[in-house]
Amino acid sequence: MWNVDLGDVDAVIERALGEDLHGGDITSSATVPPALKVDARIVAKAPLTVCGLFVAGRVFTRLDGSVRFTARAAEGNRVKAGEELATIEGNARALLAGERTALNLLQQLSGVATLTAAFVDAASGKARICDTRKTTPGLRRLQRYAVRCGGGFNHRNDLGAGVLIKENHIRCAGGVEAAVRAARKRAPHPLRVECEVTDFAELDAALAAGAEVILLDNMDDERVAAAVKRVDRRAVVEVSGGITLERVPRLAAAGVDVISVGALTHSAPAVDISMLFGALPG
Numbered sequence: 001m002w003n004v005d006l007g008d009v010d011a012v013i014e015r016a017l018g019e020d021l022h023g024g025d026i027t028s029s030a031t032v033p034p035a036l037k038v039d040a041r042i043v044a045k046a047p048l049t050v051c052g053l054f055v056a057g058r059v060f061t062r063l064d065g066s067v068r069f070t071a072r073a074a075e076g077n078r079v080k081a082g083e084e085l086a087t088i089e090g091n092a093r094a095l096l097a098g099e100r101t102a103l104n105l106l107q108q109l110s111g112v113a114t115l116t117a118a119f120v121d122a123a124s125g126k127a128r129i130c131d132t133r134k135t136t137p138g139l140r141r142l143q144r145y146a147v148r149c150g151g152g153f154n155h156r157n158d159l160g161a162g163v164l165i166k167e168n169h170i171r172c173a174g175g176v177e178a179a180v181r182a183a184r185k186r187a188p189h190p191l192r193v194e195c196e197v198t199d200f201a202e203l204d205a206a207l208a209a210g211a212e213v214i215l216l217d218n219m220d221d222e223r224v225a226a227a228v229k230r231v232d233r234r235a236v237v238e239v240s241g242g243i244t245l246e247r248v249p250r251l252a253a254a255g256v257d258v259i260s261v262g263a264l265t266h267s268a269p270a271v272d273i274s275m276l277f278g279a280l281p282g
Contacts, residue, residue: 056105203230
């Protein structure tokens, strides 16, 4: 587990279980003996990067503290279809009550980690792959953790964690130079001032005002390459907007430092994972 606040995790689990179990589990209550003990396996049904096993385990132990959940793969590991991710021993009703919540979280987080790993591979170590604040409300810390499991990096966590001047800030401030100078004057000294630019005129203005990070917004590959040369290492260069896997190798080769990808968290598909009961006693 890589630096995740368990209080945040437990709050997410409580809300998710509340959605699924506010009326109880009518089917299990009607069909499953209350004292029945079972063994179960969580299995990857497709190749994936593992993330969230400890979250799944906490779902089951929240419902029944006697459940034994054993991870069989490490967070961040890449596994093949058919590989066992975890084994579970415990009360059948508790496992059935937690199954959907545990798998929903595990599939979503592993999906983020898997997509991130694909972007990291495409960058070949030439540029840093970062997430954005385009996260699912309430799941930001877990999704950012999943990005790290996939080999990516986190951008600012919230609006207080960094200075990022965007289009509407520029309009309100009266231009790029005015916005950058105001930020440099008022921002805490440990924070670098980043400015989003959409053309070379804005780029030149941001550099002249002392921006330490330049965000190239929605520029095509040719303009990105030209912008990197124009910056000439006077600032960190980040690129964002319209980033696809196919573009990443070209952007990395152009010399950008950071490629930020909102899709890592807002569009990662859930991966296929299932929970299977073993043979029942008797």
